[in-house]
Amino acid sequence: MVNDKELAIQTKMETLFTTTCGTWENCTDSNIQSFLEQCEENNIDPQYCMSWVEQHKSEIPDWQDVSKVSLDWVNQHTSTGSPVSFNE
Numbered sequence: 819m820v821n822d823k824e825l826a827i828q829t830k831m832e833t834l835f836t837t838t839c840g841t842w843e844n845c846t847d848s849n850i851q852s853f854l855e856q857c858e859e860n861n862i863d864p865q866y867c868m869s870w871v872e873q874h875k876s877e878i879p880d881w882q883d884v885s886k887v888s889l890d891w892v893n894q895h896t897s898t899g900s901p902v903s904f905n906e
Contacts, residue, residue, distance in 0.1 A: 842877035847887040854891050
């Protein structure tokens with residue numbers, strides 16, 4: 819069951835996606851980086867965001883390029899590619 823905090827994170831992440839990428843069909847290797855940067859700036863784990871995007875890979879043209887760029891970005895911007903903790 820989803821709690822209020824998880825729902826708030828999901829909603830914020832979806833809003834960030836809409837403002838950076840727009841739609842799944844418009845998700846490109848360049849704007850996926852903007853999305854991940856926005857996630858990180860808003861204290862949402864970029865790996866969590868990328869996992870969510872990956873669930874929609876069949877709707878994303880050039881998924882291979884988007885996937886590679888996002889994986890490279892996550893590896894460069896998170897501590898050894900490990901998830902960022904939400905612990906307060």
